[in-house]
Amino acid sequence: MSESREASSPEARAGPRSRLAFKYAALMISVMGAVLVVNGLVTMWMSFADQKAKLAEQQKLEAQLAATKISQFVREIEAQLQWMLMAPWASSSLEDRRIDGLRILRNTPAIAELALVGADGREELKLSRLATDQIGSGADWSREPAIAAVAPDRPYHGPVYHQRNSEPYMRIAMVGARRSAGIVVADVNLKLIWDVVAPKSASASGASPMSLTLPVGSSPIPISASCSGTRMQRGSTRCGSRLGHGRTRPGD
């Protein structure tokens, strides 16, 4: 009798109630904590996805800008080469054409060598910044891909190659409306493109590489951009920040 009185006393009833309240409070705190953690994780994930998308967009814009600049670089060289092929000049003397060639070398630092090849595939003129110039050597260029592939409406853009395992070069060839006026072939040092492109490359890690194609003439040049820098590639070769894996000049 005395035990049942004790159990129904306020102190005895307060024990189970306080334990229940504690459990409710713990449950509420756990649920709220879990909600907050999940919410935080979702927010972080969304923020990460947003940042990733922004970074990808930024890289894409930078790659497009680089592509535009490279395209412009190649077009400017082609515009200079056109001077060697304009009809009024075609009837001029070899010395006049040599002066034209020297002007082009003077105005276009990226061109390391410039050759004028006759319609029969024989070299008429070769101007170089380093090697001695050749006038009327008659060297046979007929088997050169540049000579075989070039057409009046289709400039030739050769594969990227490395001279002496050093700077990357590309051969560009053009022919005027009359093939008899000759074919102009330029070996272009692509390192001058790096000055334009490299500082613009994305630097964040974890971004996936992307690629796009330059609409240069009718021979598109694919380029790819990665977090380590923007690279230009053609065929199986590519020029990056590390050299030493090069190949020799076509025809050498």
Added chain:
Amino acid sequence: MAFEFAAKRLELLQEMMPGLKSVAVIGNPEHPGANLERAYSEETAKRLGLTIDYKPTPNRASLEACFEALEKNKPQAISLLADGFAIQFRQIIMEFAAKHRLPVISGWPVFAHAGALCTYGPKQSESYRRLGYFVSRILKGAKAAELPVERPTKFELMLNLKTARTLGINVPRSMLTRADEVIE
């Protein structure tokens, strides 16, 4: 690359002096690549029909001896290999050349300013700019051994028309077209 320039300079010299047959090449044999410069010069000279008289001058005494030898056997022109030694003694060399009416060709603009007829070589401001780029890469943690060796890509040709007039040389249109800077 310097050795290729040594050869190219002979060609430019002959373009300005069509009757050129003999050239004295003065250079410090102790600077890196001097042997290659000499070999390239001699090979190009053969192709151009020139006679090369190589004068190694590692010090002041040998330079004086070189002058004495050149007075006895006078060439038509001097090709001066560009290095610190040539810079140090450029005034003496140019005075000797002016006294004997010998055109001088070399690699760096400083020689044209000192009185050489023509200089042709890598654009020095560009080379120094690339040097800064490499220093920056190394300071940012790149390993020097992994950085690519770069050849100069921009070159400059300087003509000294004052010297040309003094020597009675008519600089051809092709040279004026090439020139990046002309001293008049």
